[in-house]
Amino acid sequence: MNQLELKKVSVSHVQGLQSNTVVHDIDLTVKAGECFGLVGPSGCGKSSLLWVLAGLNPHWEGDITLFGQPLESGKIFTGDRRRRVQMVFQDPYASLHPKHRLRRTLAEPLKLLGLSDINDRISEGFKQVGLTENMIDRYPHQLSGGQRQRVAIIRALLLEPKLLLLDEPTSALDMSVQAEILNLLNELKANHDLTMIMVSHDPDVIDYMCDHAVTMKAGRIDQEKRYV
Numbered sequence: 001m002n003q004l005e006l007k008k009v010s011v012s013h014v015q016g017l018q019s020n021t022v023v024h025d026i027d028l029t030v031k032a033g034e035c036f037g038l039v040g041p042s043g044c045g046k047s048s049l050l051w052v053l054a055g056l057n058p059h060w061e062g063d064i065t066l067f068g069q070p071l072e073s074g075k076i077f078t079g080d081r082r083r084r085v086q087m088v089f090q091d092p093y094a095s096l097h098p099k100h101r102l103r104r105t106l107a108e109p110l111k112l113l114g115l116s117d118i119n120d121r122i123s124e125g126f127k128q129v130g131l132t133e134n135m136i137d138r139y140p141h142q143l144s145g146g147q148r149q150r151v152a153i154i155r156a157l158l159l160e161p162k163l164l165l166l167d168e169p170t171s172a173l174d175m176s177v178q179a180e181i182l183n184l185l186n187e188l189k190a191n192h193d194l195t196m197i198m199v200s201h202d203p204d205v206i207d208y209m210c211d212h213a214v215t216m217k218a219g220r221i222d223q224e225k226r227y228v
Contacts, residue, residue: 009062037213086156146177
């Protein structure tokens with residue numbers, strides 16, 4: 001079963017009346033349960049494409065089918081679709097409020113959904129990513145970079161997504177911590193039956209993580225590779 005299909009998808013960055021097309025005529029298919037990689041140098045368009053798939057950039061053309069349903073260009077994600085697609089950013093501060101304790105940041109979206117046992121859900125999330133419960137009431141600056149990225153992963157997983165988007169999730173970390181996070185993501189993928197799309201400039205990371213990948217160059221797919 002395919003979780004995602006793109007046909008002739010182009011992506012633009014829009015500022016005022018100016019529009020610049022940065023991704024051109026992308027065709028790709030992501031199967032349920034696989035980790036799909038987008039690899040290439042900075043500026044090749046891979047993160048721009050990922051932001052469209054996260055519902056954060058509505059400026060695209062072509063055909064996108066997500067979870068069997070067609071998307072409509074010009075609209076951001078809302079409701080259940082917003083919950084089912086979650087993103088982990090390169091910088092965990094992008095999803096962790098620097099002046100709020102971690103418990104508050106993690107609890108707020110769960111409260112909006114009307115979920116119960118929120119504190120228990122957060123505690124279980126910390127256990128799953130190898131963090132101790134005494135960290136829950138700390139501020140982001142009181143954690144290391146690797147710990148903050150684990151919390152960012154918790155934030156995404158607490159909403160029980162079907163598709164997890166990873167935008168250079170380890171590039172800001174040192175090599176030993178990078179390996180820990182990648183191994184954690186592999187474990188979580190298996191345990192939660194997740195489909196993942198990972199963006200990286202590092203081919204070694206893609207080779208290690210992904211079942212299927214494409215190399216992007218100047219906004220276009222340059223090469224495709226399957227690992228299984």
